[in-house]
Amino acid sequence: MSEHRFWGGTIRKLWPTESDKFRDHLLRLDKETRRLRFAHGVSDSFVADYADRMSDMGGIVYGYFVDGEMRAAAELRKLGDVWGHEAEAAFSVERSYQDAGIGTELMGRVIRSARNRGIHHLYMSCLAENGKMQAVARKHDADLRFEYGEVIGEIVPSDASYFSFLAEAMEDRVGYMMAVLDLQSRIAKAA
Numbered sequence: 001m002s003e004h005r006f007w008g009g010t011i012r013k014l015w016p017t018e019s020d021k022f023r024d025h026l027l028r029l030d031k032e033t034r035r036l037r038f039a040h041g042v043s044d045s046f047v048a049d050y051a052d053r054m055s056d057m058g059g060i061v062y063g064y065f066v067d068g069e070m071r072a073a074a075e076l077r078k079l080g081d082v083w084g085h086e087a088e089a090a091f092s093v094e095r096s097y098q099d100a101g102i103g104t105e106l107m108g109r110v111i112r113s114a115r116n117r118g119i120h121h122l123y124m125s126c127l128a129e130n131g132k133m134q135a136v137a138r139k140h141d142a143d144l145r146f147e148y149g150e151v152i153g154e155i156v157p158s159d160a161s162y163f164s165f166l167a168e169a170m171e172d173r174v175g176y177m178m179a180v181l182d183l184q185s186r187i188a189k190a191a
């Protein structure tokens with residue numbers, strides 16, 4: 001896939017009202033990608049329910065958008081009621097968008113968001129056979145340790161800096177404008 005196609009899309013945070021985009025993305029994942037994402041085969045209703053609860057879970061979801069459709073997601077979830085020192089991350093990229101650097105880019109955003117929230121350990125639970133996910137994690141200097149046949153990627157982000165806060169805040173402003181444009185195009189299509 002060309003770099004142009006990658007950069008032709010945009011990465012931004014999802015708004016709580018956009019869980020339908022997240023759901024449609026997860027439902028579009030082919031069988032194998034879905035299995036790798038959830039570590040086992042899950043039904044459509046499980047996926048839809050999971051996406052609907054996105055805002056209740058109080059996490060952050062980054063989306064990669066092309067023409068208003070969400071084609072990839074990166075989730076950063078709290079492990080308790082509030083952000084603590086540990087959080088969990090998960091990633092999904094639709095098959096035809098894989099191997100273009102999107103997962104690597106999304107992981108960078110997640111690590112920065114984690115750092116800005118004082119998270120020291122980021123867990124990524126993925127199947128031991130998932131070489132691609134491990135390759136992405138390695139690109140971010142993750143240490144991987146093996147437990148019970150699953151790979152847990154433990155990333156220790158360095159402390160937040162003025163620049164990492166600023167970078168996330170500035171990106172959020174642009175992301176907000178992109179979300180408004182997406183909404184406008186949806187309204188126009190529906191009219």
Ligand SMILES: CC(C)(COP(=O)(O)OP(=O)(O)OC[C@H]1O[C@@H](n2cnc3c(N)ncnc32)[C@H](O)[C@@H]1OP(=O)(O)O)[C@@H](O)C(=O)NCCC(=O)NCCS
Nearest residue numbers: 036037090091092093098099100101102103104131132135
């Ligand atoms: C894992 C996933 C998120 C990665 O996203 P992506 O956009 O395809 O990843 P990138 O293009 O940024 O990087 C992929 C890297 O893996 C490498 N790779 C590809 N296939 C590989 C394999 N079988 N074994 C090892 N590395 C592999 C690629 O060469 C690339 O590295 P490079 O840039 O150094 O060449 C995506 O493939 C996906 O959604 N997979 C299914 C769901 C999943 O596994 N989620 C993670 C569990 S939470």
